[in-house]
Amino acid sequence: MWDRSNDDVSRARDRAIKYYRSIKRIKCPAFSKEIRVSPEWFSHIERKDDKHRRTNEEIYMRYLCFLSLEKILCNMALYQEYKALLEDIEVERWWQFVKEQKAVQYYAFVGIVQNWDDKHRIRVVLREVYGWEKIDFVSVMPARKMKWYNNFFWPEE
Numbered sequence: 001m002w003d004r005s006n007d008d009v010s011r012a013r014d015r016a017i018k019y020y021r022s023i024k025r026i027k028c029p030a031f032s033k034e035i036r037v038s039p040e041w042f043s044h045i046e047r048k049d050d051k052h053r054r055t056n057e058e059i060y061m062r063y064l065c066f067l068s069l070e071k072i073l074c075n076m077a078l079y080q081e082y083k084a085l086l087e088d089i090e091v092e093r094w095w096q097f098v099k100e101q102k103a104v105q106y107y108a109f110v111g112i113v114q115n116w117d118d119k120h121r122i123r124v125v126l127r128e129v130y131g132w133e134k135i136d137f138v139s140v141m142p143a144r145k146m147k148w149y150n151n152f153f154w155p156e157e
Contacts, residue, residue, distance in 0.1 A: 004056040012063035016045075019067055026137075028073040030107070035073060035126060037137045041066070044139055065122045065140045072111035072124055079126075081108035089129055103130035110143050 026035045045062040047053050054062075083106040088099040105128045113120050121143035128135045 004060045006056065009056050009060050009063070012060050013042075016063045016066050019069075023070050026070055026073050029077045030079055030109075031135055033128075033133065033135050035135045035137055037069070041137055041139070061142050062140060065120075065142055068111070068113045068122055069124060069137070069140060071113060072109055072122060076109045076111060079107040080110045082106070104128070105130070106138070107135075 020037060020039070024037055026037065028035055045054075045066065046059050085104055085106075086101050087104045089102045089104070090097050091100050091102075092098075093100075107126045107128070109124045109126075111122055111124070113122055123141050123143040124137070125139040126135050127138045
């Protein structure tokens, strides 16, 4: 695997920002609600968590995968993976942010996107919090990272 330069990453980031501004909401046939794409995804693409930054190659690949987001979600009538669990979600109560335990459902779509000379599998993860009127975009990644049958929903990073 080769290492991408910062110029490649910044050009891919600029393309992704331009694309994000054009699509803020996506209608997917698998859900009756619209999918909201918020700017929070930028931090997830560039960082694993608060202390660890991803490599330039990984950041570059995730930005390129993000450019196919609408193509994948608009053409998929069924999700491929599903996970439900209880999570602590930060919500606003009486002008303060507090953590509450909510039921959360994660959906993953895996789509094949044809580029000029190659086909790529891309995985898109969405989140729906019980009681909220929206579905949020969470992550996008190349599906080649996945360990399909060993680790059911989340790839090890």
